[in-house]
Amino acid sequence: MQPQVQAFFDPATWTVSYVVYDRPGGHAAVIDSVLDFDPKSGRTRTVSADRLIAFVREQGLTVQWILETHAHADHLSAAPYIRRELGGRIAIGAAITKVQDVFKRVFHLEPQFRTDGAQFDHLWQDEETFTIGELQARALSVPGHTPACMAYQVGDAVFVGDTLFMPDVGTARCDFPGGDAHALYRSVRKLLSLPPHTRLYMCHDYPPPGRAPAWESTVAEQRAHNIHIHDGVSEEAFVEMRTKRDATLEMPTLILPSVQVNIRAGELPPPEANGVSYLKIPVNAL
Numbered sequence: 246m247q248p249q250v251q252a253f254f255d256p257a258t259w260t261v262s263y264v265v266y267d268r269p270g271g272h273a274a275v276i277d278s279v280l281d282f283d284p285k286s287g288r289t290r291t292v293s294a295d296r297l298i299a300f301v302r303e304q305g306l307t308v309q310w311i312l313e314t315h316a317h318a319d320h321l322s323a324a325p326y327i328r329r330e331l332g333g334r335i336a337i338g339a340a341i342t343k344v345q346d347v348f349k350r351v352f353h354l355e356p357q358f359r360t361d362g363a364q365f366d367h368l369w370q371d372e373e374t375f376t377i378g379e380l381q382a383r384a385l386s387v388p389g390h391t392p393a394c395m396a397y398q399v400g401d402a403v404f405v406g407d408t409l410f411m412p413d414v415g416t417a418r419c420d421f422p423g424g425d426a427h428a429l430y431r432s433v434r435k436l437l438s439l440p441p442h443t444r445l446y447m448c449h450d451y452p453p454p455g456r457a458p459a460w461e462s463t464v465a466e467q468r469a470h471n472i473h474i475h476d477g478v479s480e481e482a483f484v485e486m487r488t489k490r491d492a493t494l495e496m497p498t499l500i501l502p503s504v505q506v507n508i509r510a511g512e513l514p515p516p517e518a519n520g521v522s523y524l525k526i527p528v529n530a531l
């Protein structure tokens with residue numbers, strides 16, 4: 246059985262969230278939801294998440310899974326809000342513990358902050374299988390952008406997270422803590438060894454001038470046309486390109502707030518005595 250896929254593009258962070266489901270009235274997974282965050286005022290909003298929730302309700306879907314492809318550095322996850330509104334279990338790759346370890350130190354988090362992934366309802370191992378209603382699904386470890394990146398294969402569709410972008414944009418950066426361009430090359434080749442007609446759904450699009458945002462491609466298209474990693478590009482050539490290019494990229498605007506929230510499975514830090522949650526900015530530490 247092939248899944249139905251509904252995409253939601255967030256122009257503020259160039260993120261694509263998905264609802265993947267078996268049939269109207271059936272079961273669904275939500276992938277990479279977005280909690281809107283205004284860094285100027287420190288305000289969160291749920292406009293993006295509410296759009297997705299409205300679709301799930303219109304279609305009469307039961308949410309089983311709220312999947313994260315990784316601890317995003319460019320947007321806050323709306324996973325806890327989605328779980329409160331719709332149910333479902335929040336899941337991410339098991340290597341999130343490494344990411345939690347690194348950022349617990351970077352942000353000097355409270356001693357009680359756990360680095361065993363306990364904030365999530367489930368941690369995926371590589372190749373672990375699961376179901377979404379009548380759909381067969383599989384979690385695939387695809388490290389490189391971060392050590393904990395996962396892709397989710399559902400029928401003939403794969404949600405690739407931050408590995409590949411659209412063919413004219415290329416691949417994800419590998420210069421965050423724990424990133425590894427060699428690992429990303431191998432992860433992408435693993436995805437591109439799937440059958441040529443496999444549908445690939447991107448986590449982001451950064452369209453070049455003149456092209457509208459897009460997020461769906463195929464293994465065959467990526468192998469033929471991906472500007473960074475089409476067939477014939479060697480691991481050495483890819484790593485050299487990726488490393489040079491990463492050195493020119495600025496940090497994402499929301500990296501500091503995003504990471505602090507996303508390693509808590511999307512929860513804000515514990516409120517202080519006045520009832521307010523605060524996010525930290527490490528000065529001259531990164």
Ligand SMILES: [Fe+2]
Pocket residue numbers: 315316317318319390407
């Ligand atoms: Fe990312």
